[in-house]
Amino acid sequence: MSVTLYRLEACPFCEFVVDKLDELGVEYDSVWVEGAHSKRNEVKEVSGQRQVPVIVDDEYGVTMSQSARIYEFLETTYGDADSPAEVDTDF
Template sequence: MSIELYALDGCPYCEAVHDALADHGIDYETSWVEALHSERDAVKRVSGQRAVPVLIDDERGVTMSESENILTYIEQTLATDR
């Protein structure tokens, strides 16, 4: 899968990203992370930090964090490529 989302269950910022991807019919895979920041090693490996959400678009070589940035990317890049 070329789109992967690192997310925390119950995180409102992660839910907003999930909703945007679903609303645009974009296929993606979710990697659920632990609630404790200290246990988010996978997120740190891919993004350099432990906060979520983190979106990875392998096809375009993009890794990004911050929900507002991700939502903009979905609207301006992923949704327009469909």
């Protein structure tokens, strides 16, 4: 699997990313992390910090945090530019 999502149970920011991955049909592995920041060593090893969500996309060589940035990356990388949601109607 080339996409891995580090996430926390009941984290709304993580669910925001999960919803986008599912919407785009991107297959991914979930890595569930500890609730306490001090115990998120696996996240820190991957991304240099302990905040979630963190996505690692091996195919594109991307590791990033912050749900809004991840959302934008997913939309740009995996989204369909021809879908109605992406068509620019401002002429």
